[in-house]
Amino acid sequence: xxxxxxxxxxxxxxxxxxxxxxxxxxxxxxxxxxxxxxxxxxxxxxxxxxxxxxxxxxxxxxxxxxxxxxxxxxxxxxxxxxxxxxxxxxxxxxxxxxxxxxxxxxxxxxxxxxxxxxxxxxxxxxxxxxxxxxxxxxxxxxxxxxxxxxxxxxxxxxxxxxxxxxxxxxxxxxxxxxxxxxxxxxxxxxxxxxxxxxxxxxxxxxxxxxxxxxxxxxxxxxxxxxxxxxxxxxxxxxxxxxxxxxxxxxxxxxxxxxxxxxxxxxxxxxxxxxxxxxx
Amino acid sequence: xxxxxxxxxxxxxxxxxxxxxxxxxxxxxxxxxxxxxxxxxxxxxxxxxxxxxxxxxxxxxxxxxxxxxxxxxxxxxxxxxxxxxxxxxxxxxxxxxxxxxxxxxxxxxxxxxxxxxxxxxxxxxxxxxxxxxxxxxxxxxxxxxxxxxxxxxxxxxxxxxxxxxxxxxxxxxxxxxxxxxxxxxxxxxxxxxxxxxxxxxxxxxxxxxxxxxxxxxxxxxxxxxxxxxxxxxxxxxxxxxxxxxxxxxxxxxxxxxxxxxxxxxxxxxxxxxxxxxxxxxxxxx
Numbered sequence: 001x002x003x004x005x006x007x008x009x010x011x012x013x014x015x016x017x018x019x020x021x022x023x024x025x026x027x028x029x030x031x032x033x034x035x036x037x038x039x040x041x042x043x044x045x046x047x048x049x050x051x052x053x054x055x056x057x058x059x060x061x062x063x064x065x066x067x068x069x070x071x072x073x074x075x076x077x078x079x080x081x082x083x084x085x086x087x088x089x090x091x092x093x094x095x096x097x098x099x100x101x102x103x104x105x106x107x108x109x110x111x112x113x114x115x116x117x118x119x120x121x122x123x124x125x126x127x128x129x130x131x132x133x134x135x136x137x138x139x140x141x142x143x144x145x146x147x148x149x150x151x152x153x154x155x156x157x158x159x160x161x162x163x164x165x166x167x168x169x170x171x172x173x174x175x176x177x178x179x180x181x182x183x184x185x186x187x188x189x190x191x192x193x194x195x196x197x198x199x200x201x202x203x204x205x206x207x208x209x210x211x212x213x214x215x216x217x218x219x220x221x222x223x224x225x226x227x228x229x230x231x232x233x234x235x236x237x238x239x240x241x242x243x244x245x246x247x248x249x250x251x252x253x254x255x256x257x258x259x260x261x262x263x264x265x266x267x268x269x270x271x272x273x274x275x276x277x278x279x
Numbered sequence: 280x281x282x283x284x285x286x287x288x289x290x291x292x293x294x295x296x297x298x299x300x301x302x303x304x305x306x307x308x309x310x311x312x313x314x315x316x317x318x319x320x321x322x323x324x325x326x327x328x329x330x331x332x333x334x335x336x337x338x339x340x341x342x343x344x345x346x347x348x349x350x351x352x353x354x355x356x357x358x359x360x361x362x363x364x365x366x367x368x369x370x371x372x373x374x375x376x377x378x379x380x381x382x383x384x385x386x387x388x389x390x391x392x393x394x395x396x397x398x399x400x401x402x403x404x405x406x407x408x409x410x411x412x413x414x415x416x417x418x419x420x421x422x423x424x425x426x427x428x429x430x431x432x433x434x435x436x437x438x439x440x441x442x443x444x445x446x447x448x449x450x451x452x453x454x455x456x457x458x459x460x461x462x463x464x465x466x467x468x469x470x471x472x473x474x475x476x477x478x479x480x481x482x483x484x485x486x487x488x489x490x491x492x493x494x495x496x497x498x499x500x501x502x503x504x505x506x507x508x509x510x511x512x513x514x515x516x517x518x519x520x521x522x523x524x525x526x527x528x529x530x531x532x533x534x535x536x537x538x539x540x541x542x543x544x545x546x547x548x549x550x551x552x553x554x555x556x557x558x559x560x561x562x563x564x
């Protein structure tokens with residue numbers, strides 16, 4: 001198979017979906033880490049309301065390419081099937097998004113339309129459309145994206161939360177760690193060697209989560225640790241302001257505002273450290 | 280995790296990043312504004328003279344007015360600004376620092392405008408490309424017109440303070456007698472270079488505000504974007520006016536004006552920039 005030509009797609013709801021149509025899915029396949037990649041195409045009869053996941057289920061049941069060659073079922077990752085877990089994120093028609101919430105009626109309403117499916121390119125491929133997002137979670141640990149309440153005794157009630165801050169935090173808290181912002185980011189690139197994870201760009205998701213927990217009255221106990229990390233190599237200053245992250249975020253989290261907010265926080269933090277800090 | 284990295288390295292990383300951002304604005308960006316304002320006087324200089332007559336008592340033509348005003352600006356800079364060499368070295372060091380670091384930073388990214396053709400993403404890529412090309416342009420510009428690397432100039436014109444307009448025009452046009460193919464190439468390089476660098480500054484000013492945390496909300500980033508765009512358009516006008524001014528000048532006509540100005544400065548006892556009372560015409564072009 002050669003790489004597919006530009007897929008024929010329509011804008012959502014522009015075209016009324018044709019009943020009983022067949023759509024061609026061209027999928028970027030790879031049998032495992034280090035194995036050669038290839039393209040395979042499948043013609044799939046579309047049922048009303050089907051999504052990418054149901055198409056992949058059909059292909060798993062009928063793993064025959066358009067050349068009539070029998071192949072292995074396509075492997076993918078998924079969890080919730082309602083766009084809150086992020087596991088089924090992949091590159092659909094060249095754009096990263098969740099496959100569960102991607103309806104065929106929207107992206108391929110006509111008979112003979114084509115759709116390409118690729119795994120995210122910024123994470124190592126496990127197999128076919130399934131990638132290993134470990135670095136994403138590692139980067140959340142880099143900024144200690146949690147509230148420190150673990151211990152051996154009851155800490156009592158926490159401090160009062162400011163409703164304004166709660167409102168800011170609510171939007172940030174909807175992050176599902178899917179990886180869309182990282183896939184679209186020109187500064188976040190594939191890094192298979194975990195040795196380099198500490199100095200490579202941390203990504204919009206972690207910057208935004210650092211903001212979330214710094215805005216939390218109990219979470220802010222770790223504020224200085226988070227800001228120290230964001231000042232270091234791969235921190236917030238490695239952002240190139242391409243602002244793709246905010247445009248592909250399925251939860252419409254204001255990631256670029258978080259980047260600006262953390263830019264401000266590290267500016268203040270660095271001045272405070274310079275003039276008053278001990279180290 | 281974070282404690283594996285020494286805080287010294289982390290602090291250095293941050294300091295270098297912020298210095299890279301800062302040097303782009305001060306001194307480089309501030310200098311660029313002053314530089315373009317001065318240079319564009321080649322076009323609007325006649326207005327700046329406010330009806331002041333030439334050394335022969337006759338009012339200047341529009342063209343000669345530009346020549347005379349620019350010449351006086353250059354004269355003033357070179358005779359009145361103290362510690363000029365120190366200022367120059369500060370600029371060169373800042374530009375070298377900003378260039379080397381910027382080049383390194385740019386290599387850490389991988390452009391993806393094909394997949395995500397958003398306006399912001401285009402500017403991300405253009406910021407890097409304008410940097411790469413801008414470095415070569417600035418180097419050529421300073422090496423030929425300031426450091427006297429005449430072997431890089433078509434017909435080997437050496438820029439001089441005393442003949443600031445005629446030698447500039449000849450260096451860009453390729454000769455004192457009019458356009459040459461090499462001159463056309465140099466002028467084209469100038470057009471591309473100044474255009475990209477003005478964009479680089481205006482866009483860099485916009486991203487710097489996010490980097491430092493001045494603009495946080497999307498609305499603030501948008502507002503500041505309009506300010507940067509307006510500044511960029513204004514500076515682009517100055518940049519293009521400068522280039523047009525230099526390209527429209529006839530080097531031989533400019534030479535006549537310069538000789539008159541040199542003579543009048545000599546008469547008034549004011550030393551010329553190069554320290555000669557009344558300069559004899561330089562050899563060559």
